[in-house]
Amino acid sequence: LEALEREDLSRVKLLWLNYPHMPTGTPAQAAVFQQLIAFARRHQILLVNDNPYSFILNDQPLSILSQEGAMEVAIELNSMSKSFNMAGWRIGSLCGRADYLDTVLKFKSNMDSGMFKPAQLAAVQALQLEGDWFEQLNAVYQARKMKAVGLLRSIGCTVADGQVGMFVWAKVPQQYKDGYAFSDEWLYETHVFLTPGGIFGTQGDAYVRLSLCSSEAVLEEAQRRIGAHQKVLD
Known part of the structure; x- marks a missing residue:
């Protein structure tokens, strides 16, 4: 935020956020949200927080809208894709002050005319699940x-x-130029792919990301291949 304060913000209307953060797994923090809200109020900027990982390996889910003053300057997105395994169904929520939501709805009404009703009914049933659903889901992810x-x-x-969400973010060993070089080596030698962090921006160049969407069996096979290659090197 200090760096942003030094920029010309006169034409900035929206600031996109993503907490819990993908790809780093950084959880939402009330203190960070409060700083962002104060920043947005000073500069008359609307905050938009994308919050789809709120219930994945996260003991303390937090909405930006729970913070004082947030309704004046923020809206929040959430999705059933992650928390209810409904990826591809494109069902989610948008929460915030009525006038902000009305603007979005006016735009959306010109883009489509609704959603397949059985998908909506399935979402209603999913939202009625008890807390043990998340316990079971997170046991698998853990x-x-x-x-x-x-x-x-x-x-x-x-x-x-302390990372949350459905990915693991890792810094590569120093002897590698970047995450791309590290990823390429393991891909070519073992056919195990680690996503190079640089695809998310230059701040991720020294990192790789591993998805938890792969089953335990797939992860075990990846470990077996890597272990076999390490024995050859030894």
Whole structure:
């Protein structure tokens, strides 16, 4: 925010946020939201927080709209794709002050005319599930995460604790030029693909991302291939 304060913000209307953050897994924090709200009020900017990972491996889900003053300067998006395994159904929510939402709805009414009703009915049923749904879902993701973190650390990556969401973000060993070089080596040698962090911007050049959408069996096979290659090198 300090860097943004030094910029010409006179034409800026929207500031896009993504907490919990993808790809880094950084969780939402009330203090950060409060700073952003104050910033938005000073510059008359609308904050738009994309919050689809709020319930994935996250013990403390937090909406920006829970913070004082947020309704004046923020709206929030959420999605059933991640939290209810409904990827591709394109069902989500937009929350905020009525006049902000009316503007979006006017625009959307010119883009489409509604959604397939059975998909909507399925979403209604999903939203009625009890909390044990998330316990079961996160148990699956946690088991995958343990294997993913173990895999990444076995090849020299550094994985920060406290990440949430359905990916693991890892810093590559220093001897590699960047995440692209690291990813290429393991892809060519073992046919295991790690997403180079640079595709998300230059700040991610020294990182790779591993998805938890892969099953435990797939992660175990990746670890087996990597282990076999490491034995050859030894």
